[in-house]
Amino acid sequence: MVNEKSEEVRSGVRSDVRSDGRSDSGSSLAPTAFVLTGGGNLGAVQVGMLQALLEHGIVPDLVVGTSIGALNGAFLSGHAHQSGIMALRELWESVRREDVFPMHAGSLTRGLLGHQPYLFDSLGVRALLLRADLGFSRLEDAPIPLAVVATDLHTGDAVVLKEGDVIQAVLASSAIPGVFPPVAWEGRTLLDGGVSANAPVTQAEEWDPAHVYVLPTTPEETHQPPTNAIVMMQRALALATGSATRQALIEASERRAVHVLPVPKAAEHLSIFDFKVTRRLIEESYVLAAAWISGAAEEAQSASARQWVV
Numbered sequence: 001m002v003n004e005k006s007e008e009v010r011s012g013v014r015s016d017v018r019s020d021g022r023s024d025s026g027s028s029l030a031p032t033a034f035v036l037t038g039g040g041n042l043g044a045v046q047v048g049m050l051q052a053l054l055e056h057g058i059v060p061d062l063v064v065g066t067s068i069g070a071l072n073g074a075f076l077s078g079h080a081h082q083s084g085i086m087a088l089r090e091l092w093e094s095v096r097r098e099d100v101f102p103m104h105a106g107s108l109t110r111g112l113l114g115h116q117p118y119l120f121d122s123l124g125v126r127a128l129l130l131r132a133d134l135g136f137s138r139l140e141d142a143p144i145p146l147a148v149v150a151t152d153l154h155t156g157d158a159v160v161l162k163e164g165d166v167i168q169a170v171l172a173s174s175a176i177p178g179v180f181p182p183v184a185w186e187g188r189t190l191l192d193g194g195v196s197a198n199a200p201v202t203q204a205e206e207w208d209p210a211h212v213y214v215l216p217t218t219p220e221e222t223h224q225p226p227t228n229a230i231v232m233m234q235r236a237l238a239l240a241t242g243s244a245t246r247q248a249l250i251e252a253s254e255r256r257a258v259h260v261l262p263v264p265k266a267a268e269h270l271s272i273f274d275f276k277v278t279r280r281l282i283e284e285s286y287v288l289a290a291a292w293i294s295g296a297a298e299e300a301q302s303a304s305a306r307q308w309v310v
Contacts, residue, residue: 033209034060034076035201036069037245038194039217040176040272041100043068044092046215048285049261050076051085053213056293060213062145064160064204066193069215070148070173071129074166077142078135089282091132097275100124101179118181122171125180129167139166145207148173149193149200153182158196160203161185194237199245201252212252214260220246222268230271259296262288 034053036046046069053059059080065073075088102124136142140163148161150172161169164185172183172190182191197203204212218238226232252258264284266277 031061031207031209032058032211032213033062033064033204033207034073035199035204035212035214036063036065036073036076037199037214037216038067038069038174038192039267040068041275041278042217042267042270042272042281043072044278044281045217045263045267045285046072047085047089047092048264048282048287049215049289051082051089051282051286052289052293053261054080054082054085055290058213058293060144062147062204062207062209063142064147064149064200065173066149066198066200067174067176068217070170070193071132072215074129074134074142074146074148074170075132077144077146080144088132091128092278092282095128095275095278097273098124099128100275101273116181117178118175119179122175122180125171125174126167129170134166137166139163139169142166147200147203147206149197149203150175150183150185150190151193151196153189153191156196158193158200158203159185159188159190160200160206194241197248198241199248201248201258205252205255209256211257211259214249214258216260216263217267219263219265219268224269226269228271230273231269234272235269262292264288 034050036043039045050072060076063073063077065071072088075084075091079085079087101120139146139148139161146162146166148166148169150159150161150169151157152159161172168183168185171180172185173193174180175182175191177191177195180192182189184190193200199214199216201212201214220242222235226235249258249260264281266280266284270277
């Protein structure tokens with residue numbers, strides 16, 4: 001039973017999915033949640049996924065994001081339309097490595113010598129968020145309900161942020177341990193949500209959505225060995241969190257329709273410092289997602305037709 005459910009979640013194809021993201025067996029008013037995972041520069045693939053989803057009329061009633069998924073999710077919440085996604089694409093294609101990871105000798109030296117717990121300050125990410133023009137300044141004012149997931153440094157618990165300054169929340173959610181500084185938040189010290197809930201499906205279930213669309217950034221399996229130490233560490237972290245993510249998806253799919261979008265091969269073994277293939281990631285992700293959505297809709301229609309065969 002677990003294997004069958006795991007395969008269903010992995011493929012993302014459910015017999016009750018329609019092109020509008022609603023269940024044939026449920027109410028047309030049933031809420032739809034978008035869950036955007038972490039993944040650093042690989043978050044570019046989510047732009048292509050969002051473009052395809054919105055083109056097919058699949059629009060979220062709730063957005064839950066972790067790390068870079070929190071940034072993309074916050075932008076989506078304020079711009080859930082095609083022109084908005086095009087603006088997000090332009091933003092992504094304009095980003096360079098030095099915008100996110102500025103090589104300041106002083107900060108790098110202090111981090112490497114143990115005088116501070118991070119290598120890069122977060123001023124670049126903050127500037128990027130300000131340039132993004134999210135359209136709202138506080139989480140509770142998001143046009144589409146938005147939840148940002150971070151991790152409590154001391155307890156390891158996932159912390160769901162639903163109120164407060166949206167830029168601070170995204171900075172907390174994307175504070176990669178050892179890379180960016182942790183963020184103080186109401187007596188807690190928060191860091192990257194990917195540590196505790198890289199695919200925050202369980203957190204999205206708090207709103208009891210009928211459909212959950214998961215937008216991952218890395219393929220579940222890889223076929224080539226990592227080419228450098230950074231990519232090797234990234235792969236190790238993905239493996240470390242992968243088991244918990246799969247289990248959360250399996251459990252959630254027993255309670256509601258879970259749809260996991262496919263990730264293009266271009267996202268395999270890409271360093272978090274590499275922003276040179278952003279356009280390719282977006283384009284390949286869009287083509288793959290559009291084909292997946294169309295295929296899922298056709299399968300649902302075929303399944304529905306077979307029900308009438310005597």
